[in-house]
Amino acid sequence: MASYTPMIQQYLRVKADYQDAFLFFRLGDFYEMFFEDAIKASQVLEITLTSRDGGGKERIPMCGVPYHSAPNYIDQLIEKGFKVAICEQVEDPKQTKGVVKREVVQLITPGTVMETKGLSDKQNNFLTSITHFEDETFGLAYADLSTGELHTTVINGPVQQLVNEVYSIGAKEIVVSEKFPPDLVQMIKERMVTTCSYEEVTDIPMEFDQIVKNLEQEKLQMSVGRLLHYLKKTQKRSLDHLQPARFFELDQSMKIDLFSKRNLELTETIRSKGKKGSLLWLLDQTVTAMGGRLLKQWVDRPLINPALIEQRHDMVETLINEYFTRQEIRELLKEVYDLERLAGRVAFGNVNARDLVQLRKSLSQIPHLKAMVEKLPIENASILDNMDECEELTTLLHDSLIEQPSLSVKEGNMMKDGFHEELDKYRDARRNGKTWIAELEKRERDLTGIRSLKIGYNRIFGYYIEITKANISSLPEGRYERKQTLANAERYITEELKEKETLILEAEEKIVALEYELFLKLREEVKVYIPRLQKLAKAVSEIDVLQCFATISEDRYYTRPSFNDERKVYITEGRHPVVEKVMDANEYVPNDTWMDKENEMLLITGPNMSGKSTYMRQVALTAILAQIGCFVPAKEASLPIFDQIFTRIGAADDLISGQSTFMVEMLEARNAIVYATQNSLILFDEIGRGTSTYDGMALAQALIEYIHDKIGAKTLFSTHYHELTSLDEELKKLKNIHVSVVEQNGKVVFLHKMKEGPADKSYGIHVAELAELPKELITRAQIILEKLESQPKSEPVEVAATKEVQSIDQDPLAQLSFFAEDKDKKQVDKQSKSEKAALEKLKKLELLETTPLEALNKLYEIQKLLKVKS
Incomplete structure (x- = not known):
């Protein structure tokens, strides 16, 4: 290292503390990268790789980006899961001898993004801390630095429950100890795109005492402490906007594991991994960014408290009935900017004058919005109490800032006239000076008789009198001093102009410096209001989501569900909300679902493409919609409160984990039968099809019997194994239903209508024909089928649903194959x-x-x- 130049040595010393990040090293107007950083960055960012002499034997790889366009490059790196350490000059180069002192002023990571370009408006950006304890429990804490939200809980369940939560949170980055189980880190990284960072310290930093004072459990404090230390270490600035930590229990909401969230496409589709086509996409009629984020949180965590659900339903019903008030609320919300992230930017110190103008415009809508909410004929104190109008702040911002301030806070042009006396004096001097310049130009023209004479200004030469070369002979001697020569003109200055120039430029400099000083003071005054702004943001986002539910419910003809304690599922003319939207409304065929204590399971048969999976999904989505507080796509619906939903729908390999379709199927099945309760909802679609016919049929029957006898959860089970339809004779709470199909002139027509009883056949060849397989192939398949059907069949041996099935608590998968063939049975x-x-x-x-x-x-x-x- 000694052989390198002092600047490169400085770079290497700083880089030693940030080995896992790209180091953006400030050199003049550029951020430069060297060595391996330069090679990798040039590939990732597609920028030119160069080199420089660093004092060593070989030239050093080097690349860089202009500082003014650095945010775009940083966003690209963060989006790909990298970290970026910003190393700035912390001394004035003009007053420093030798190498200018440089320090890292911020470490930007996927979980600590604050600039709006790198954030999705309607999606939180959570940084998550996980602490593993000796009793095999986990402490979980997560924060959105851009909004200040901070949540924490303890997970006593299995590892899968932790993975479910991290997936549900959508963590962009996890922070763990170096001793954290590496196989668990790998599992989390396989399930979602996330960055892993390390932090050992778990005590609460002194400055954050107030935000954790409500946390009594040591486990919670350790998890939050790890998170806060990481934030403090990486951000190196005020975090005053962090809200008091909110403890939540997992049992306070409906549990939906990551498999089920994917299968039901709650927030993203399976195929494109995008929002469009998901339930969240269908529902999102929110107007504000805050409302959009809250909507996703509600979809991720449906309620299980009937009273809280009914409160939401009451408000939705009121907003539907009060159409004109609801429309006025929507119009007002359109003028409300992202209060949560604006407050975060104020605390973080990267807010500009235009941001504060947005804050002012937002606050000016609150009195009108509050008046509209007060007009609603319903008790809504929980919302109104938090709708703080912040009148003093609104007045302060109104008196201080102009309507269209500069984007940069260091260029002036932000403050109103009359806001500050000294600033007004400097502005007056500048205005009068410019008026004097205009008058001087007129006088000089009259004096010289040169009509083309003009007075101009540039930053390098200041003010000047410009005269074309053709008119130079008309100038009086001794009055003008040459300042600059151009191709076709000469530029001069006079003693009088010199004096005025000093006054004008001095006023300009003082205006810019004073406006910056006044803005910093204003920003500090706004900081005091951050807690009030955050409470207001919660109220605004809640009313936004509720009006969203009312809007979608009215537009899509949804109905208010009711809840019962008899564990009945009565859905009349239910529809799949997303499928119905993408189809012509007149084409969608609604279906009924009727289940009670005597009918816990529906065994669904029918051909592929007939709508079995859609029917199953719509039951689950109806339950989720009801429990988040929205109305449901049905003519009428009475439901129990489900504590969990489990699904196994569709076929998919998990290639990253090296698991086949059938293994994924069995793992999802295991997850359901181990953790489901009597109050859960289970959807199983074509279980067992990933193996041989008898193996698959055996597993399917074993699962049906186990759920029927041991769990008692409401279950929808679709299958092509028609032999299973005879189970209704043995299992008293199982009922056969099928999707009706009609054959016309040898062609199959799907009616998409559920009817009682089993289907008579699978119509697989008809579906192949619809897929336009070669006619020769279809004909051959029909011949083979007729031949197979005409042969005497050895009946699959019936095995009665045993009442002595072993417990599966220890190894459920091993117990799934207890179905066996009894060759000696008659x-x-x-x-x-x-x-x-x-x-x-x-x-x-x-x-x-x-x-x-x-x-x-x-x-x-x-x-x-x-x-x-x-």
């Missing part, structure tokens, strides 16, 4: 069984409610049953 009399099934179908046939075409199809089904050979 064959069931196929003929008598078919006759019995035909008689049952005939009894259930409602002739007066059946169309002629449906009657013919039913008759055909009954005839097929009676033709079965013994």
Whole structure:
């Protein structure tokens, strides 16, 4: 290191403390990077890699970006999960001998972004701290530096519950100890795109005592302490906007694991990983950025407290009924900027005058907004009490700032005339000086007779009198002093102009310096209002989300759900909210769902593409919508309060973790059967199809029996294993339903309507035909199918649902294969069984409610049953 130049040595000393970050090293008007940083940055940012002599034997790799455009490059690096350390000159180069002192003034990481360009308006940017304790519990704390939100909890459950929470939070960066289990860090990084950082200190920094005074548990304090130390170390500035830590318990909201959130596409779609096409996309009629973020938090954590849910429903119903008031509220909200992030920027010290003008405009809408909320015929004290108008702050901002201030706080042009006496004096001197300049120009023209004479100004030469070379001979001798020569003109100055120039420029400099000083003072005064602004932001975002629910409910013809204690699921003409939106409203076929204590499980059969998965998802989404406080897409709905939702829908490999489709299927199934309770909702779609027919059928039946006998959760189970439809004879709380299909001229028509009873066949070849597989292939498949169906079948051996299934607490997956074939059991009399099934179908046939075409199809089904050979 000794062989390097002093500047490079300084760079290496600073870089030693920031090995995991790109070091933006300030040199004049550029941020430069050297060595490995330069090589990697040139590739990631696609900028030119150069080199320089650093005093060593070889030239040093080097690249750089202009300081004024650095934010764009920093955003690119942060978006890719990197960190950036900003190293600035902290001494004036003009007053320093030798190398200018430089220090890192901020470490920007994916979890600590503050500039709005790197933030999504309607999405939080959470930094998450995880602390692992010896009793295998985890302390979790997370903060959004841009809004000041701070939350914490303790997780007593399994590791998967921790992963679920980190996924739900959407953590952009996790902070852990060096001793944290590396396999767990790897698991978290595999499940989501996140950066991992390390911090060992867990005590609470003294300056943050007030925001953690309500935390009594040592585990919570340690988790929050780790987070605060990391923020303090990386940001190196005031964090006055951090709000008091909010403790929450996981059991206070509906639990939805990460698999289910993905399968149900709550906040992003499975295919594109984007918001469009998700439930959040459908719902988002919020007007403010704050409301958009709160909406996502509500979708991530549906309520389980009936009283709180009913409060939201009451407000939504009121807003629907009060249409004109709601529209006025929406119009007012459009003029409210992001109060949370504006408050954060004030505390952080990167707010500018235009930001404060936005704050002023926002605050000016609050009295009108509050008046509209007060007009609503409903008790809403919780919102109104927090709608602080901050009148003193509004007045201060109104009196101080002009309407269109400069973007930079160091260029002046921010403060109003009359706000500060000394500033007014300097401005008067500047204005009078410029008036005098204009008068001088007129006098000089009259004196010299040169009509083209003009007085100008530039930053290098100051004020000057410009005369074309053709008119130089007309100048009086001794009056003008040459200042600059141009191609076609000469520039001069006079003693009188010199004196006035000094006065004018001195006034300009003093104006800029004084305006900057006044702005810093104003910013400090605004800081005092940060807690009040944050409370106001919460109230505004809440009314925004509630009006959003009212707007979507009215526009989409949603209805208010009711809740019952009898664990009944009664949904009349339910619809899938997202599918309905992307389809023509007249094309969507609604369906009923009826479940109670005597009917805990629905076994759903029918062909692919007929709507089984859509039907299952719509039941879950209806429950989620109801419990976040929104109305639901149905003619009528009465529901229980679900504590958890588990799903296994669709086929997907987890290639990152090296898991096959079938393994993912089994893990998701295990997650449900281990943690579900009687008050949960389970959706299983085509369980067992990833292995051989008998293996899959065995697992499917075993799962059905276990859930039926041991858990009792409300369950929707779709399958192509038609043999399973006979389980309704053994499992009293299981009911068969199917998606109705009609064959016309050998073509299959999906009616997308759920009906009681099992489907008669799968129609797989018909679906292949719809997919336009070659006609020759379809014909061959039909021949093979007819041949297979005509052969005598060895019946799958029935295994009654055992009442002595072993506990799966220790190894649930190993217990899933307890279905086995009993080769010694006697064959069931196929003929008598078919006759019995035909008689049952005939009894259930409602002739007066059946169309002629449906009657013919039913008759055909009954005839097929009676033709079965013994």
